[in-house]
Amino acid sequence: MSQAASASAADAGEPGALEVRSLSVRFGGVVALDGVSLSVPAGAIVGIIGPNGAGKTTLFNVVSGLVDPAGGDVTYNGRRINGIRPHELNRLGISRTLQGLGLWRALTVIENVMIGARRGSSPGFASALLGLPRSDRYEAALKEQALAQLKALGIEEYANRHPGTLPYGVQKWVSLARALISRPALLLLDEPASGLSANEQKQLIALLRSLKERMSIALVEHRLDLVMSLCEHIHVLDFGRLIASGSPTEIQNNKKVTDAYLGSELTDA
Amino acid sequence: MTVLERIQSRGTLLTHGLLGVLFIVAVGVVIWLLDSVNGFIVYQLSSVTYIAIAAAGLTVLTGQNGQLSLGHGALMAIGAYTTALVLKTFTDLNPAIVMVASILVTAVASIVVGAAAARLRGPYLAGATLGLAVGLPGVAIRFSSVFHGDQGLTVPALSSPDALSDVPAEVWLAWVGLIPAAVTFVLLANLLKTRYGRDFRAIREDEVASALHGIRVSRTQVIAFVLSGACAGLAGSLMAYTSNLAAPGSFPLTLSLQLLAAIVIGGLGTLPGAVWGSLVIVFAPDWIGTLNDAMKLPSNVRDELPLALFGVVFIVAMLAFPYGIQGGLRRLIAWRAGRRRAAAAQA
Numbered sequence: 001m002s003q004a005a006s007a008s009a010a011d012a013g014e015p016g017a018l019e020v021r022s023l024s025v026r027f028g029g030v031v032a033l034d035g036v037s038l039s040v041p042a043g044a045i046v047g048i049i050g051p052n053g054a055g056k057t058t059l060f061n062v063v064s065g066l067v068d069p070a071g072g073d074v075t076y077n078g079r080r081i082n083g084i085r086p087h088e089l090n091r092l093g094i095s096r097t098l099q100g101l102g103l104w105r106a107l108t109v110i111e112n113v114m115i116g117a118r119r120g121s122s123p124g125f126a127s128a129l130l131g132l133p134r135s136d137r138y139e140a141a142l143k144e145q146a147l148a149q150l151k152a153l154g155i156e157e158y159a160n161r162h163p164g165t166l167p168y169g170v171q172k173w174v175s176l177a178r179a180l181i182s183r184p185a186l187l188l189l190d191e192p193a194s195g196l197s198a199n200e201q202k203q204l205i206a207l208l209r210s211l212k213e214r215m216s217i218a219l220v221e222h223r224l225d226l227v228m229s230l231c232e233h234i235h236v237l238d239f240g241r242l243i244a245s246g247s248p249t250e251i252q253n254n255k256k257v258t259d260a261y262l263g264s265e266l267t268d269a
Numbered sequence: 270m271t272v273l274e275r276i277q278s279r280g281t282l283l284t285h286g287l288l289g290v291l292f293i294v295a296v297g298v299v300i301w302l303l304d305s306v307n308g309f310i311v312y313q314l315s316s317v318t319y320i321a322i323a324a325a326g327l328t329v330l331t332g333q334n335g336q337l338s339l340g341h342g343a344l345m346a347i348g349a350y351t352t353a354l355v356l357k358t359f360t361d362l363n364p365a366i367v368m369v370a371s372i373l374v375t376a377v378a379s380i381v382v383g384a385a386a387a388r389l390r391g392p393y394l395a396g397a398t399l400g401l402a403v404g405l406p407g408v409a410i411r412f413s414s415v416f417h418g419d420q421g422l423t424v425p426a427l428s429s430p431d432a433l434s435d436v437p438a439e440v441w442l443a444w445v446g447l448i449p450a451a452v453t454f455v456l457l458a459n460l461l462k463t464r465y466g467r468d469f470r471a472i473r474e475d476e477v478a479s480a481l482h483g484i485r486v487s488r489t490q491v492i493a494f495v496l497s498g499a500c501a502g503l504a505g506s507l508m509a510y511t512s513n514l515a516a517p518g519s520f521p522l523t524l525s526l527q528l529l530a531a532i533v534i535g536g537l538g539t540l541p542g543a544v545w546g547s548l549v550i551v552f553a554p555d556w557i558g559t560l561n562d563a564m565k566l567p568s569n570v571r572d573e574l575p576l577a578l579f580g581v582v583f584i585v586a587m588l589a590f591p592y593g594i595q596g597g598l599r600r601l602i603a604w605r606a607g608r609r610r611a612a613a614a615q616a
Contacts, residue, residue: 064481090483102478104471111467119483122464125492131281131459139463178482 015216016077016093016185017042018063023072025058025240032058034240035072040186045208045217047231049224049251051260054237056220057099060188064089064096076186090119095184099191101175103163109174110159113146116178149181153207169200180211187211189219193226205230224261228252236260285458289451300443312439317544317551318446319507322453324531324543324550326500329457331529332538333466334493335473336386340398341501342524343405344382346515347375348505350409353422353515364427368449368506375502376495383494387487402525406517421516424509446507453500454540460496461540469493534586536593545594553582 018040025033033055040046048056061067063074065084074081076092089096095116103112127135150156155173163171172195179187192208193201201223208217208230221227227234228248236244236251238260244251251257277284304311323345330336348371355367382401386394409416416422429441436444460466468489471479480486509515527550532538535546557578561571590597 066477066481086477086480087483087485089481096481098478098481102475102481104474104478106470106474107467114464115467115471115479115484116482125460125465128463128465129456129460131285131455131462133280133282135459135463136280142464182483 014185015043015212015214017216018186018218019073019075020059020063021073021075023059023062023074024070025055025062025067026070031240033062033069036237036240036242037072038235038242038245040216040218041233042216043212044233045212045219045231047227047234048218048220048237049222049227049234050237053239055240056237057190058240059237060096060190060218060220063188064094090116090182093182093185094188095179095182095186096188097175097179097190097192099194101163101171103171103175103178105162105164108160108162109155109166110143110146110150112163112174113149113177113181114142116181117142117145118182146177146181149177153177153180168195169197172196172200176207183214185215187215187217189217189221191221192219193221193223201226281459281462285455289455292454293447293451296447297444300440300447304437304440308437308439311437311443313551313555315439315443315446315511316508317547318443318450319504319511320528320531320550321544321547322450322507323501323504324528324535324547325453325457325540326497326504327528328532328535328538328540328543329461329469329500330493330497332532332542333461333473334469334490336490336493337391337395337529338386338398338494338497339395339522339525339529340382340401340405341497341528342520342522343401344375344379344498344501345505345508345524346405346409346517346520347378348372348502349424349509349515349519350416350422350505351375351502352506352509353424354415356424357422360425364445364510368503371506372499372502375505376499379495379498379501380491383491383498386494387490398525399522402520402522406520409517419517421514421519424513424515426513427510442511446511449503449507453503454544457496457500458540465489465492530583534583534593536590536595536597539593539595541598542593542595549594554579557582 020039021037023033023036024031036055036059038046038048048059050056058067062069063081065086065088068083074084076094081092084092104115107115123132123134123138126132147156147159150159153173153176155170155177158166158170158174163174166174172192176192179189189208193204196204205226208219211217219227219231228251231248234244234246234248234251235242236254236257238256243256243260244254246254276287300311300314303314323341327338327341330338351371351374352367355362355370382398385397389397409421410418426438427442427445429436429438433441461469468479468484471482471484472486472489476486505515505520508519512519531546531550532543533546534549535544536542554575557575561574561578564571566574586594592599
């Protein structure tokens, strides 16, 4: 029951550790990741940067079970999780946000967040079908939990709205609430700052710093200023390869990194 | 607190259960009164009960979960044949037990179909379920020693108990149909309020996001299919009791398409919509026929016109009410509430 064990460890609020060893991914003839090794130590905030098409999102897709690697290993808290199915992330205490947010537009904000909650001892199909008190209590508790999560992010006023009717910044906060309600031990954020105003970015940085106690965070990001100020450790990908790893200062002074960025994307740097 | 809120605070089962009982009593009285005016309408209403059960199941599958099925007529056939075969062996078995048996058999068949369906998307799913609708009646013809081929199997009529021997047969049939219909709607309404309902809708909207947030997508899709199939099985059983027959000719492809039309015109994904749509599906052909006869057209036009009119009614209805009848009603209620608030503000 190692899964149950790691889930209870996550509930106790202990951050998880992720390690990726010589990971390779091929799409047909294209090599998307080529022998990438990196780690997200427990309790760290780690940035993964690189120009467009460097393989950052592909790396997240492998870790979350959406893409099968051609070679290499993914371990989480010392346990190999290659070939994990995406729905198992929730039980392992891994949450991931999506670049396109992926909110369910036909559901209200609070329903979106309720789905993200940890699935464990929910009452069965029969109680739900019969509308038994047990099912009612579970639903009420879940709703309360979701509302508390919305409050924690200061967006409870939007609980009964539909995501499509809200400003992009609020939608982004909803997707964070949906990822955080499961109290993950590892949080994977795909471009968390894109589309946010300068003020919202500041709020995001403060939020992520406050989460550090409870979870490890890995973020894929385009905005170097945000990554430099937030992350203790940065991995740089270029054309599917890891070209540099180190502290923000080390990365800033790394010639390979500046070449990769100056060569392709001056505007983003 | 209003009365409604006070009841709601006592739990889902009590709220929906009370609504179900009220529905049975109210519609039961209406049926009783209608029978002295027009017995045929009452007979048609008993058709509405089983069409509505099947449509409710389909609206959960297609409207809520996003799986398109063109084969629910075939699943109804499984329920109807199960009823006929069970009654052939156990002639006097209680209808409730026969219906449960039909639900179970159809649900088991739906596991197989649903597992295949969970691997298919869009037009491929439509094609596969279409194949089921076209192919399954052929089984009855191929194995005619069991299923009696085109003639089908007869089902004994439901007789009212001796104490209620004054109740006309069609009224009794409609009353009996109301009970499984109400139970179906209560149970589905319960379920859609919970995690299962949310998961169904989340999968329809975005499968990747659903999986990443802990929903077992394929498993949930199979659950939706089996649930929907169970409804179709119950509907088929009731249909067999109503028509006293289970025969391939009762389950043509058009039955599956009519169910789909019912949920779309009623308001896709809404349970009340399944009722409105079923009423339209059962009664519209008749009204169109009456209208057609009144126009006294030459026979070559008259014979073809009803189907065309049926199509026109559908197109116009969808243009006027893109969210179906239920969507139209909701807009009307919202509009009236808005006007009342405006009037109150002025005063």
